[in-house]
Amino acid sequence: MEPHGRGAAPGGVLVSAVLPAGGSGERLGGATPKQFCAVQGRPLVSYAVRAMERISWISDIVVVVSPENIETMKTIIEKYGHKRVTVVEGGITRHRSIFNGLKVFAENEFSSHLLQKPEVVIIHDAVRPFVEEDIVSKVVMAAKEHGAAGAIRPLVSTVIASAADGCLDHSLERARYRASEMPQAFLFDIIYEAYQQCTDYDLDYGTECLHLALKYCKTNAKLVEGTADLWKVTYKRDLYAAESIIKDNLSQQVCVITNVKETLAQVGFLLPESLKSQIKVEAISVSLSKNDSCLQNIISGQCYNFVCVNDKRWAIQETQELVDVLEKSNIPVLYPVVLILVHLDIPENNSFSIGMEDLTTIKKFARETKKKNILAYGLLIQYKDPLLLQETVNSAAAVIMALIKDRNPELIGQLLVA
Structure with missing residues (x-):
């Protein structure tokens, strides 16, 4: 394009x-x-x-x-x-x-x-x-x-x-x-x-x-x-x-980025596999800061959708590195880029609460990236029952595809749960 x-x-x-x-x-x-x-x-x-x-x-x-x-x-x-x-x-x-x-x-x-x-x-x-x-x-x-x-x-x-x-x-x-x-x-x-x-x-x-x-x-x-x-x-x-045609053209490929921690390995594998039935997937399983050339190649290949999976508290600083690379590429100047921050939650008990600080952090980040034509959303995958992990990942993949295809700027900064 x-x-x-x-x-x-x-x-x-x-x-x-x-x-x-x-x-x-x-x-x-x-x-x-x-x-x-x-x-x-x-x-x-x-x-x-x-x-x-x-x-x-x-x-x-x-x-x-x-x-x-x-x-x-x-x-x-x-x-x-x-x-x-x-x-x-x-x-x-x-x-x-x-x-x-x-x-x-x-x-x-x-x-x-x-x-x-x-x-x-x-x-x-x-x-x-x-x-x-x-x-x-x-x-x-x-x-x-x-x-x-x-x-x-x-x-x-x-x-x-x-x-x-x-x-x-x-x-x-x-x-x-x-x-x-x-x-x-x-x-x-x-x-x-x-x-x-x-x-x-x-x-x-x-x-x-x-x-x-x-x-x-x-x-x-x-x-x-x-x-x-x-x-x-x-x-x-x-x-x-x-x-509708432009959205469809922009929804042909997604890049899934995970770090190398063992806790993410299973989800880092299952999520791209679940997405592959609906969209072309490029998966990166190393730190963004150590994978700039690979990321550059994906961006230059006209990828407009990115999913960052992390078990840190939203890992805003690491995700900002991706935003910086995208901004330098000028890709968002022409088309809105979808960026989905996926947080993998592995609670020790059956309860997990999202604090106002988390929601405020996501919304503030999304407001800043929107100025650069990057639409950021939050997605929580709760890893409670290993037997239900595949079902949960499939639900997450469905949410990701809906966000990519709709590209709704009104939903930026929202935290969705799979």
Whole structure:
């Protein structure tokens, strides 16, 4: 999910991207345009930028926003560490905004810093956050060969036409038609010439870039079958769907960290085994301070969930070492990280009480880590009956999975019992 080092584009061509992000989001409802709505604490447009940014062979990313949102967009770029991004003032319509984005590569008077003109330019909506490199590469290669290309998807519903009286006139044969999606890609000279020739009517009322290439440059676009994740956030319910997808992507792996004490050996083995049926597990069975390189490798492998098992009183100091490593990695800047402090209690009798000091310590730690986008929770495993240990560990694993999948910031600092 992170950007790689710079590499060669498909076919060795110079490729850049233009992301129109100037819409008002009227269909979404609310005062905030959809591209700036938060999803897991981060603006939607940031996900689309990152999707392009992580593709090493895209040279420049131009984000086109309305004049009143230019400073907001610049703040987003700085906060989330986006690279190779230029912010451009948009026009009053989608096509005028895209045209402004293209001008940055071709007209000195439009930008104080003229970007290198690409051979192929990608156009992708800022509210389509889940595009993968594979489909982008296919569209770029098709555009290099045919002049223009775009992703398509099968129609979900049959398209019908209504008569003047509001009754059915006719319906289209659904199998013959496709939904036009993004990304689209063009030889830069073709799409730029098309926009230069556009009528005001096209610039004000048109929506389809592929149509402009056909109408003004006689370029028939190659259509590339897209994937199901190319959908566009349009309505409020789409934001919830986007959040669900992101949570699912973040819940693919967990790192379980235990120390080497004998009292933890059994739980340190059983807990990862119980979790393995639901999630990929990396287990570390040594002190954090002695295992920095291994931990770094796990973090760099895009792990966003950590479980620290200890028989000390919450071992806050040791867990802070993990927080420090995570903070240095910048991983929490982009996505919320789940950190679960598991305390193994082996009481000498059948009673065990949690003091206010314990609860205060956990809550204070959680409040501090939340500022770093690390969501900390407490979990107590009571080791009373060895015969019931497996059942208890399974219960703990279920709680851990629920916390990882839900990633609820309102529950941080809570102490749960398995």
